[in-house]
Amino acid sequence: MNAPLRRVGVVVMVLFGLLFANLNWIQAYKADEYRTSDYNGRVQVAEYERKRGNIEAGGTALATSKETNGELKYRRTYPAGAKYAHVLGYKPVNLADTGIEKFENDFLAGTSDALIANRVKDMFTGNDTGGGNVLLTLSKRAQDVAYEQLRNNRLDVPRGAAVAVDPRTGAVQALVSIPSYDPNPLASHDTEEATAAYNKLEGDPAGPLKNRAIGEVLPPGSTFKIVVAAAALESGIGQETSIPAGSSWTPPTSGTPIRNAAASICPQDEVSLKTAVTYSCNTGFAKLGVKLGADKIKEKARQFGFEQEDLTVGQLGEGGHPVAASRTGDMQNPDGSTDPAALAQSSIGQNNVRMTPLQGAMIAAAVANDGSQMRPYVVRQLLAPDRTTSYYTAKPKELRQPVNGQVADDLREMMVSVVERGSGTNAQIDGYTVGGKTGTAQSAPDRPDHGWFIGFALDKNGNPVSAVCVVLEQAGQGGSAEAARIAGQIMRAAIADPGGR
Numbered sequence: 001m002n003a004p005l006r007r008v009g010v011v012v013m014v015l016f017g018l019l020f021a022n023l024n025w026i027q028a029y030k031a032d033e034y035r036t037s038d039y040n041g042r043v044q045v046a047e048y049e050r051k052r053g054n055i056e057a058g059g060t061a062l063a064t065s066k067e068t069n070g071e072l073k074y075r076r077t078y079p080a081g082a083k084y085a086h087v088l089g090y091k092p093v094n095l096a097d098t099g100i101e102k103f104e105n106d107f108l109a110g111t112s113d114a115l116i117a118n119r120v121k122d123m124f125t126g127n128d129t130g131g132g133n134v135l136l137t138l139s140k141r142a143q144d145v146a147y148e149q150l151r152n153n154r155l156d157v158p159r160g161a162a163v164a165v166d167p168r169t170g171a172v173q174a175l176v177s178i179p180s181y182d183p184n185p186l187a188s189h190d191t192e193e194a195t196a197a198y199n200k201l202e203g204d205p206a207g208p209l210k211n212r213a214i215g216e217v218l219p220p221g222s223t224f225k226i227v228v229a230a231a232a233l234e235s236g237i238g239q240e241t242s243i244p245a246g247s248s249w250t251p252p253t254s255g256t257p258i259r260n261a262a263a264s265i266c267p268q269d270e271v272s273l274k275t276a277v278t279y280s281c282n283t284g285f286a287k288l289g290v291k292l293g294a295d296k297i298k299e300k301a302r303q304f305g306f307e308q309e310d311l312t313v314g315q316l317g318e319g320g321h322p323v324a325a326s327r328t329g330d331m332q333n334p335d336g337s338t339d340p341a342a343l344a345q346s347s348i349g350q351n352n353v354r355m356t357p358l359q360g361a362m363i364a365a366a367v368a369n370d371g372s373q374m375r376p377y378v379v380r381q382l383l384a385p386d387r388t389t390s391y392y393t394a395k396p397k398e399l400r401q402p403v404n405g406q407v408a409d410d411l412r413e414m415m416v417s418v419v420e421r422g423s424g425t426n427a428q429i430d431g432y433t434v435g436g437k438t439g440t441a442q443s444a445p446d447r448p449d450h451g452w453f454i455g456f457a458l459d460k461n462g463n464p465v466s467a468v469c470v471v472l473e474q475a476g477q478g479g480s481a482e483a484a485r486i487a488g489q490i491m492r493a494a495i496a497d498p499g500g501r
Contacts, residue, residue: 048072053108053131057138076187082180083147086211090183094191103319107132114391135381137171139499146174149486159473161212161357167365167464169396170374171501173494177212214323217354221441222280223454224349231300233407242270245284254341258286277414278422282348289347294331294338301328303402315379326359360454360469368456368464371408375399380500427488433458438480451479457491466494
């Protein structure tokens with residue numbers, strides 16, 4: 001054999017070797033990826049042969065599967081439409097699934113390892129048992145009230161969010177973001193129709209696909225004063241301790257004065273800490289924050305949950321909706337020293353302080369629950385397709401303890417004062433002790449302010465029954481009062497129907 005033929009033979013052998021290696025690599029390492037790919041048509045048909053399990057809350061099915069006459073046997077439907085969209089997400093044919101539909105997909109689809117006994121049984125019976133059922137913690141009444149009150153708020157604000165949790169367990173009672181969207185068109189088996197519906201939502205400047213309750217961070221305004229008050233209490237300042245106040249104060253290094261919302265608020269040179277909280281004294285808290293120092297403010301915010309980047313809301317301890325990290329932001333000069341002006345603004349929830357509505361509810365919940373902050377969760381139980389076996393039941397877990405019991409007591413008293421005689425009177429509930437804190441936060445020089453409220457409700461025995469946060473984006477004048485009113489309505493609904501825990 002001459003040299004050219006030998007070279008051809010070597011090349012052919014190398015090519016066959018590469019082809020053999022590639023086939024083995026595909027079979028050994030890529031087979032599962034290709035098998036489960038959303039672009040594998042046979043997998044799609046097989047997936048829709050089995051009836052997907054329900055997602056339920058309070059005994060009501062929020063996501064179900066209905067039989068069709070098409071190639072794909074079952075279609076996903078959402079009877080409540082937009083009310084639960086940001087919790088449930090949606091299960092499309094060719095688009096990416098979201099929400100609980102995504103995080104609990106294997107169990108709902110029946111492909112979870114937990115349901116292997118059902119699949120083995122199907123092999124012998126020839127049946128397709130169907131997927132498992134996911135039960136949520138949501139209070140149907142609280143969720144419905146939160147959605148309707150936000151959507152029909154008295155200021156006609158188009159964007160906002162509300163979150164309610166059970167302070168004793170962390171169970172999410174309501175989670176709403178507006179504007180919302182109807183997930184049903186996104187689950188259409190007509191892929192062109194589903195894609196068109198998605199593109200319309202994605203291109204909407206109002207951002208209906210955004211989950212503002214856990215994914216958006218905004219300046220929290222005076223609600224952040226609860227964090228600063230906690231730091232003050234731990235530094236030896238009592239509720240009745242006098243702190244400097246006044247109608248206006250210009251921090252060192254700044255030519256911009258900090259003023260109170262009205263001339264009647266804290267015009268005195270000094271007021272008690274309780275008075276400063278009750279009437280939301282900006283000058284008092286700006287001076288207090290500078291006195292305490294940036295490190296104490298940042299550390300106390302961190303202890304309440306700011307800066308946490310790995311929090312999720314789904315099952316306890318794994319998976320679920322990712323939660324955006326709340327931030328205290330910079331309070332420093334370029335050389336690393338503290339900037340008193342930035343610190344003063346941060347102490348009243350401005351400057352670079354940013355918070356999610358969930359974080360606001362968690363602050364209120366920790367205060368209500370004697371300083372113990374429970375880990376939030378929305379998946380209560382996983383049930384077998386025949387509902388006879390439970391494969392998961394949530395067991396509440398403490399996330400952290402940002403303040404001790406005495407500090408929590410003091411904060412509760414001051415927050416109750418806000419609702420009884422301060423800016424949060426709209427949140428009052430007959431027969432219950434309600435505490436809270438309003439917040440008005442500047443959004444931009446040429447835009448209206450955000451309106452916030454965080455709060456809690458205690459029963460006649462002092463037991464916490466609900467903690468809530470409501471934000472109305474760019475609500476302008478009266479925004480925090482309307483947020484307080486909506487929060488009161490949500491907590492009233494959660495009292496009547498606490499949801500699953």
